[in-house]
Amino acid sequence: MPTSNPLETxxxxxxxxxxxxxxNELGARARAASRALARAETAAKNAALHAIADDIDGRRDLITTANRHDLEAGAAKGLDAALLDRxxxxxGRIDAMIEGLRQIAALPDPVGTITDLAYRPSGIQVGRMRVPLGVVGIIYESRPNVTADAAGLCLKSGNACVLRGGSEAFASNQAIAASVRDGLADAGLPADAVQVLATxxxxxxxxxxxxxxxxxVIIPRGGKGLIERISRDARVPVIKHLDGVCHVYIDAAAEPDKAFAIALNAKTQRYGTCNTMETLLVAEDVAERILPRLGAAYAxxxxxxxxxxxxxxxxPDAVRxxxxxxxxxxxxxxxxVRVVADLDAAIDHIARYGSGHTDAIVTEDYSRARRFLREVDSSSVMVNAxxxxxxGFEYGLGAEIGISTDKFHARxxxxxxxxxxxKFVVLGDGQIRGG
Amino acid sequence: MPTSNPLETxxxxxxxxxxxxxxNELGARARAASRALARAETAAKNAALHAIADDIDGRRDLITTANRHDLEAGAAKGLDAALLDRxxxxxGRIDAMIEGLRQIAALPDPVGTITDLAYRPSGIQVGRMRVPLGVVGIIYESRPNVTADAAGLCLKSGNACVLRGGSEAFASNQAIAASVRDGLADAGLPADAVQVLATxxxxxxxxxxxxxxxxxVIIPRGGKGLIERISRDARVPVIKHLDGVCHVYIDAAAEPDKAFAIALNAKTQRYGTCNTMETLLVAEDVAERILPRLGAAYAxxxxxxxxxxxxxxxxPDAVRxxxxxxxxxxxxxxxxVRVVADLDAAIDHIARYGSGHTDAIVTEDYSRARRFLREVDSSSVMVNAxxxxxxGFEYGLGAEIGISTDKFHARxxxxxxxxxxxKFVVLGDGQIRGG
Known part of the structure; x- marks a missing residue:
């Protein structure tokens, strides 16, 4: 709760x-809270998400004041405009945080879902139950809204979390953390389930x-340098998001208008996102027909x-x-932009230079589309999109805590x-193992 | 192929x-082979598995001679009887290797399976395709049959592998590796897909x-010391199999005959396996009825x-x-053996002392069974079994490369x-992103 001098604290x-x-103390509290959260009912978790959203809504002034303090300190330290913007x-961003929490509350609860429960020859039934990972550590940089987003996703998935935001957002993160703690307590869940480092x-x-x-597990969100440093030194599994060197390959059998629209959108809809195309590959049979029109649009x-x-x-405007x-x-x-001989050359180029993030083919050729989907080893492979x-939103996951460029665990x-x-669940009626 | 002096080599x-x-050279070859294997057709992988099995069958003499060499060298070095047995x-063990490879050939191929393909509001279809991890490293100790088992599982799942067996099994492993290489080549797959270290x-x-x-990914198979050492030093994800401190909790509402049979079987069917019960927990309400009979059976x-x-x-025979x-x-x-007050005490004991491997409750009480399944955080949780x-065989997975006590990736x-x-697959018809 706000004290008599809330900003000061x-x-x-x-x-x-x-x-x-x-x-160590903080970790032990997170571990203890994670056990309570793992068995928390969906209704309690959703109530906490709405309580946190309400609390943020009710403390907009405090959050804004804290944020203004961070912005002023940042400007005084000479942070660049892009960083200050983030x-x-x-x-609007406070609205988005609140709305994000309510959307997470509306998502189905994955915890406890049992799938593939089937009888085995021995008479036991074997299935799998989805369970939280336990305690998730998230290390992020300047955007303070990550504090609410990450807390919400961890909470709904039954995980306790430890959050370490950027030092430049310290006051903003502490203000949001106060709302998170109060919201958890309102719903009868342990406040230690979400801990934001106080240092x-x-x-x-x-x-x-x-x-x-x-x-x-550790999820670092930020620049490549941060992620590489953490991955190198971690003794805990890391869900990594490294480069997004994404390709669009315009095949000889591409429909030209689709190729034009996709190649333009993939590059220019937003420039700074990881799923933006960085290299365009064009089959030599259609390069003459495709590239001049696209080149003019890019120009x-x-x-x-x-x-x-x-x-x-x-x-004409391109440099080498x-x-x-x-x-x-x-x-x-x-x-x-590279002109390639054919599908094989495109696949080889992507294997050699790509980062395994997202790659697309534009083609009307069934067999080449089928091969591209199977043979390109990226976290997302696309045909004509x-x-x-x-x-995560476009894929229907509801929200995302990040994009993994790893293959292990999550991709x-x-x-x-x-x-x-x-985990495996086994239901029996007194079965014992013979042999 | 056997040379003029095969044993010598x-x-x-x-x-x-x-x-x-x-x-580095071996790793680069594995990486290259993994790309070919990832797109190999199921028929080719199955043909290779049968060719390897046939080759092992045809070279029993060579394999046995190599194994005898290892056994003699081991005996001379003073290896203990248990190690020499392994x-x-x-x-019979050579038969089992051959049969194991043929069973893997008979399993469904997971690679390329697409699930959950569904239309999204934007008009794209989004689904997930199962893909190999790439290159799997397996580090194991004395059992040379692991060479064939691991090669078979990696091959079927589309992964190249690098195998490092125990030094005491060097000749046996090299003999099996020769069959694996020849079998791969017979099926037109790269022999580098399975490489057994030559040192x-x-x-x-x-x-x-x-x-x-x-x-x-690294999968260590062996003692706890080996696995801990590898996990500490690895810069690659490790699928760990640490302790199996497994519990059976006999609840107050247990059916006594089921409790007796399960508690006896879980401890005595085999003593040296990781899923063997190590601690028996008994609710105090039934301890007097359950324990004396069980004690006599254990004695x-x-x-x-x-x-x-x-x-x-x-x-009467127990020590403190x-x-x-x-x-x-x-x-x-x-x-x-510990007498506990109730289900809560049993769950707390398991959380405190257990290793998260396998834990079972014996009860006819619906609500307590349901709570045990949800609240015990182990890779397998069981009711009345x-x-x-x-x-893996009992669960219907067909075969197993190990048991993971991690939560990350595989459990x-x-x-x-x-x-x-x-990986995600996206099928579109020219969709571009708006907004």
Whole structure:
């Protein structure tokens, strides 16, 4: 609850002498809370989600004040405009946090679902029950809305969580955390189920990724450097989201209008997202028909083109691509373009330079579509659709805590199900094993 | 193929000057082979499995000779009888390897299976396709039959594999590896899809667990020390199988004959297996009725009992258990016995001392059975069945490469499906993303 001087308590970091002891204590509380949360009824979890949403709605002033404090401190420290933009909690973004929590409440609860329950020859029934992972650690950068989103997804999936946001968003995160704690308590769930670190000390991150006894999985959200550093040092499994070097391959049998629309949308609908196309591959049989029209459309949008020699002959504004361009995740209005011989060459290019995120083929040829789906080893493979669809909401997962570029455990957009595991359940009537 | 002096080539370790370079080369070949295997048709994989089985059948003499060499060298080195037993390839064990490969060929191929393909509001169809993990590294100890079993499971699930068996089984493993290579080649699949290390140098294991660019997952099979060491040092995900501290809880509402049969079977059907019961929990309301009869049966089988004070009053032969007994995985004719107040006390005991492997309740009470299934956080939870059923064959997985005590990725017995991942497939008709 807000105290007599609420802002003061939010912006002032607690002095912690012994980070190791603090993290051990926090981890033990998370572990204990995770047991209560794993068996919490769906109704209680949904009540908590709505209570948190209500609480955020009722404390907009405090949250905005805390956020303004972060923004001013950030500006004084010289943070760049893009970072300050990500940091800002506008009224619309606060609305979105609230709405996001209510949407998570409306999703089906995966926990406890039993599938494939079938009789075995011995007479036992064997099935699988979906269960929470336990305690999820999330390490993120500037966006404070992640605090509410991540808390909501972990809560609904029955997991306790430990959240470590960016130091530049400290006061904003603490303000949201206060609402989360109060909402949990209102619903009779342990407030320790969601703990936001009360320190920005980097040693806390080091401890967090090395305590498998307390934390079952780490999800880092942020730049590649952060994710690589965490993956290297972690002693806990990490759900990684590395590069999105996404391709669209326009096949010789592509319908030209679909190819045009998809290639334009995949690059220009948004430039900074991981599922944005970074390299366009075009079959040589249709390059002459496809590329000039596309090139003009990209030019009209201000997209810089970097092409292979053949592409450059068809794209007057293009500059020559070098080897690094084929592996680049520009996240900007820049596109690499390569003319390839055929489907095999496209698949080989993607295998060599791609990051296994999202790749699409545009074709009306049944057999080539079928081969592309099977042979391209990416978290999302598409036929005749824009790579921009690779997203938890578009896929019907309801919400996503991230996109995994790993193959292990979860691949692609990670929703509630990706935050769970399955245990075997066996129902018998006194069966014993013979032999 | 056998050369003019086949045994000589099998028992002689290749001299490798630069283990790092050797492992990098081997890893690159595995990675390349994994791409071919991922798109191999089911018929080709099954043909290879049968060809390997035929080849092993046709080279029994060579395999037996190589195995005899290992056994003699092991005896000379003073290996104990249990280890020599595990090392021995009897005619029956060779039959079992052959039969195991043919059974894997008969299992459904999980690769390429598409599930949950459904239309989304945007008009795209979204589903999930099961795909291989890529390259699986398996590190095991003395049993040479693992070479054939693991190769077969990886092959069927579309994964290349790198196998590192125990040094004491070197010649046996090389003999089996020769059959695997020839069988793969007969079926037109790359022989590099299954590579057995040609060295027993421990530095190769160190390299193997630190090459994420070549190996996607490590499965260690062996003692707890091996698995802990590998997990600590690995930079690749590890599917771990640690302790099996399994419990049977006899509830106050247990049917006494079922309780007797299950508690006896779970402990005595085999002592050395991970799904054997190590601690028996009995509700105090029925302890007096249940324990004396069970105690006599255990005594007749030579099982040593270690009880809590209350259990000891009901079990004349029992000695007093100490704290370490509650967490012990005896793998021997020893059983810890504790009288507990009720279901809550049993669940708390299991949460505190159990290893999350397999736990069972014996009860006719519907609500308590339901709570036990939900609240006990183990890879297998059972009602009225012996813990000994926790096994890939009994569960209908067809075969298992191990049992995972992790929650991440795979939990419980790991069959073909545990060696795969899922990617998203998106089928469209020119859809682009708006907004």
């Amino acid at each position: 939010l912006v002032t970091e607690t002095a912690i002498d012994d980070i190791g002891a603090y993290m 940091l800002e909690l506008t009224p 920005t000390d980097r040693a806390a991150v080091g401890a967090m990724i090395q305590m498998p006894e307390a934390i079952d 009209a949008k201000g997209v810089e083109l970097r092409g292979c020699p053949r592409a450059c002959t068809l794209l 691509a070098n080897e690094a361009d084929w592996a680049a995740e520009y996240l900007a209005p820049i596109l690499a 824009s790579t921009r669809f690779a997203d 692609g957009p990670v929703g509630l199900e990706g935050l769970t595991s399955q | 099998l028992v002689t370790e290749t001299a490798i000057d630069d283990i790092g370079a050797y492992m 090392l021995e390839l009897t005619p 027993t140098d421990r530095a190769a294991v160190g390299a193997m667990i630190q090459m994420p660019e070549a190996i996607d 007749a089988k030579g099982v040593e009992l270690r009880g809590c004070p209350r259990a000891c009053t009901l079990l 258990a100490n704290e370490a007994d509650w967490a012990a995985e005896y793998l021997a004719p020893i059983l810890a 012996s813990t000994r059923f926790a096994d 419980g017995p790991v069959g073909l499906e545990g060696l795969t991942s899922q």
